[in-house]
Amino acid sequence: MKQSQSLVTKIFAPRTLLVSALLVGAALAVPRFAHAAALEQFKSFVASTQSARGEFTQQLVKIESGTSKVSNKSTGTFTFARPGKFIWVYQKPYEQLLQADGDKLYIYDKDLNQVTIKKLGDALGSSPAAILFGSNDLEKNFTLKEAGTKNGLEWLEATPKAKDTTFDHIGIGLRNGVPEAMELRDSFGQVSLLTFTKFEKNPPMPANQFKFVVPKGADVFQ
Structure with missing residues (x-):
């Protein structure tokens, strides 16, 4: 199964183990956040960011005999x-598109020339996607707490309040008021690491930007 496919379901169908990904890097940094706690930075980011675009890298990290092994690297834009x-x-390494218009989710596999359409509904809920794409009321679905400093980033831990989600913990690494990385830990001990670059906050977008x-x-499958 393609890496991009296994990533989609983890975000949008948290009861299954197939796919998930996302978040952002820094471009429009706000100096006053340079040493602020992660929770303060994150709440400010969510409150001030209604839209964004950038690039991402996703990798699967496994710990074997005390050594980290990285595999299934994929890259793209959001x-x-x-x-x-x-x-x-x-x-x-494979081309695939996930697109949502606020009502429906469209998954397009270019190699198969196949589109799967799902009702978006409450699918974001307690998934990692809610952090980027959902409403600002994150504490409704997540318990948030400080997780210290690592690799030059201030980290926040988000634990889903729902008991039937794919992810046990979601780590969010921030610098200068903007998320630069996410660590998605599932119930099988696997960690998906996402890093974000070329982040542009609140860019102008045409009215039909998200029309699929x-x-x-x-x-087409529904």
Whole structure:
């Protein structure tokens, strides 16, 4: 199964083990946050960021005999507007598109020329996607607490309040008021690491930015 496929379901169908990913890097840094606690930085970021775009790298990290092993690296771009609108594009090693218009989620596999359509509904809920794409009321679905400093970032731990989610813990690493990394730890001990670069906060977007158009000749499943 493709890495991008296993990533999608972890975000949008937390009861299963298939797919998940996201977040952001720093570009428009705010100096006063340079040494602020992670929770303060994060709450300010959520309150002030209604939309954004940037690039991401995702890797699967496994600890074997005390050594970290990285595999399944994928890269791509993202665009989002709260609540529930986004375009998440995997470019390498496989091309796949996840797009939501606030009502429906579209998953397009270019190799298969196949589109799967799902009702977005409450799918964001306690998933990692809610941190980027959901509403500002994160403490409704997550318990947030400080998690110290690591690799030059201030870390925040978000624990889903729901008991049936794929992820046990979600780590959010921040610098200068903007998330730069996420660590997604599942119930099987696997860690998906996401890093974010070229983050642009609240860029202008056309009204039809998130309208999905089915590619010509694509098979559609609902």
